[in-house]
Amino acid sequence: MPTFVSPIWEAMEYDFRSIEARWQDYWRKEGTYLTRQDQSRPKFYVLDMFPYPSGAGLHVGHPLGYIASDIVARYKRHKGFNVLHPMGFDAFGLPAEQYAIQTGQHPKLTTEQNIARYREQLDKIGFSFDWSREIRTCNPEYYRWTQWIFIRLFQSWYNSELQRAEPIEKLIERFANEGYDATQPGALSGNIESELHSFTAGEWQSMSEREQSDILLHFRLAYLSEAWVNWCPALGTVLANDEVIDGRSERGGHPVERKRMKQWSLRITAYADRLLDDLDHVEWPESIREAQRNWIGKSEGTTLRFALEKADHIADDLSDAFVEVFTTRPDTVFGVSFVTLAPEHELVQSITRPDLREAVNAYVLQATNKTERERQAEVKKITGQFTGAYVRHPFTGDPIPVWIGEYVLAGYGTGAVMAVPAHDQRDFLFAQHFGLPIKEVVSGGNIAEYAHAVKSGVMVNSDFLNGLTVIEAIPAAVREIELRGFGKGKINYRLRDAAFGRQRYWGEPIPVYYQNGVPHVLPVEELPLILPEVDKYQPTESGEPPLARAESWKYKGEFEFETTTMPGWAGSSWYYLRYMDAGNDTCFASTEAMNYWREVDLYMGGAEHATGHLMYFRFWTKFLFDLGCIPVNEPARKLINQGMIQGVSALVYRIDGTNTFVSAGLREQHHTIAHHVDIHIAPNHVLDLEQFRLWREDFRDAQFILEDGVYHCGSEVEKMSKSKYNVVNPDEIIAEYGADTLRLYEMFLGPLEQSKPWSTQGINGVSNFLRRFWRLFRIVDGKANLNDAVGSPAELKVLHKTIRKVEEDIERFSFNTSVSAFMICTNELHDLKCDKRSVLEPLVVLLSPLAPHMAEELWHALGNTGTVTAATFPKWDQQYLTEHEFEYPVSVNGKVRFKMKLPLDLSKEEVEQVVLSSDEMRRFVPDPPKKVIVVPGRIVNVVV
């Protein structure tokens, strides 16, 4: 590290080590960042997506978003806002539990250790978090309220006439008075209760508790049902759709299969429309909103029933049976040449003709036994099986064969499609493969070659639809279908209800117990339901979740508790509310606090949460809004996704079968195998040979083929990870350059939202800048040595220009350019040899959001008392910025030829005259010009 002797003013050099320690200590002792409710000031809520504290600690990519949001938080304080800027930990989750299974250590213990390490790392960066509001999702005082919200979900249903959640009592009342008509669900419409049969009020009243409970589960927003789930055998748990990526678990990458299980779910589908529509009213990145729209996948269409044809093999009690399909193209109904059922469809068994039973069973078996991944991998392969049964075409009465095919998904629509091969690509391929008829009903395509699936053309061969365009025919067909009672207009969503139970230990217990097979929620006064201790974290021998190991854990010593726990996203779906009033033990946050802080004004976090966390976050907010608990319908007004910081790996090339390594430039001459090498033993990608030999046992005898006397490593930009030895830790950067330099450099790297590789090389630039800035203040013995004269016009121009630029840049989250503006300012003041207090002091406040430690030190060196973080942001003044002269670039036919300095108050005509009569003009344009364009204060363009 540098030891400093400065010959010029015997000034003290910038010693970040003592400065940063001193002020971090001061802020902690003074409680500088504690936030109080203050009705007299406008509020601003800046929130970071809280981290899951992993064992690996933070790398330099993690704080990127935190630094940006911290700058905004500090800036807003200078601007007079009362800022809420909290931090906490998403502390339940799989990795801690996997570790517990391996080591037997309680996940609580490892989680606490990891949090301590995170906290230590975060503290060194100088964030302005109000730690008195810290939350940990695994604390009973916190998850008590997560459980409370679950109970409220259980006690609510969604009234789709009112488009909001209501207490379940309202529904019970309705059943007791009116019963339920499955054909006219009214307020109960949606795709949620399709398996439920009609009943009268009298029938309802005479039902057993168990029967009533089962019916209500079809409506509760938290409900228990038999459903197809994503089962991950390696993790031993069910996963939600967003936790499965390419048929593998998001955590760990284990295969996932489909399994039918009794399972707690949340009815997020009830909110599909509101989740979709309200996307138009939030300031979120277009990519996130688009991802959510796709995820919700709204599509409008109609259901249509095809009555089953009687046949010898079909039982008499199926004489009224039908196949119901969902289609978005009812206009093509006269082009149906077969109907395809999903292999899991409930009718498959009962309609199969005896001679085909064996083939059908085999097909169904192979289809259901496939993992999600296998199924996706074989998407292009066309498979199917005829059942031997026929249905009747609702309009023509023609018999239509019923097939089963894997391309039909059980979970979407009705699990059955009407196949129109002429106008749907999948149906087309299926028909081609099995030699089924292809009938054109929309003109304009070439159905001998491919399906004409676009919505253009005129209807043909279609009875009452003939001659209409597709756009006209769709509503016409729906009208007719509804009129004749064949089906009903319907909206379908790709969005599925969210699996909520996890067969795991380290999560919030679901506050439910069972009495005679009926689930009951705990009375809220008895919350929290504490996670019990268990002897092992594995499932029981009989395959029950780990909580089943807690044998004496029973409600009132008698009733079994639910043994699954909540998923990782439960606690993070409402945490922003808890920060508003973190210590409250009578409710999750007081009404006063929530009416003051309302929603998050700026939410900062990674784009990977587009369809997971951010979806549930919005869902729970809307639900709590419906209950009247909170004043807002959306959790976050503005969302920014910080880009990922990638690592730059270093590679060495071993000649295959030897222990000789060849430098990157020469590797083409050999057959080599690339190995990752720790970037710390290859500074600037030049390998330290000695350290490399010591690095790993098997490299001890390594030989090298060098270029220019050194070994050049290859490099690759990839994700920062331990296994690639390319992790850069913020602590090492801070130890060497200081936290302010780290903060500034992360911002200087480029636009916040962009992904970019980390390169420690460029850090000297900002480090030099901070030292140059420091030197302007001529610090001796902790005191600045400046004079009290007024600034020169040039100095004042630099100052005011910089205030304006930095302010504008922070307002639009362009932090890289604000750092750059500061560098320009420092360079210019240096050139002007500025030593005026009146010019330099405002810059200290301006710098404070970006480099708070240095700003605080300089603030005090200037003789101020109290913290700089409370100082008012300086104001820029136009009078120092107004120019009187401008050097006009004069271009001829769009190419700049020369420049002329002219007063800015000249009129267009005067400028034109002066320019045209100049000597330079005559040199470049001998003849009179065709046209002259003068843009005052910008440019002169002469056309010849």
Added chain:
RNA sequence: GCGCAUGUGGCGUAAUUGGUAGCCGCGCCAGACUUAGGAUCUGGUGCCGAGAGGCGUGGGGGUUCGAGUCCCUCCAUGCGCACCA
């Protein structure tokens, strides 16, 4: 396949409304002070060319006096979704 985003020097990047492309920083080159330092300061640095000059913002086309910026089209990269009827 569909959707979203991004393409500018050796590198990270900048360019308020269509108005001087390359600010700031890294790296590199030359020098100063000094003498082992990863210090500081000064000058230079888009490409081709000796120069005049020409070329230049992923490629091609267009609008305009003028295009990195607007329009059309193609290409590349990244991310998301994907037999969703």
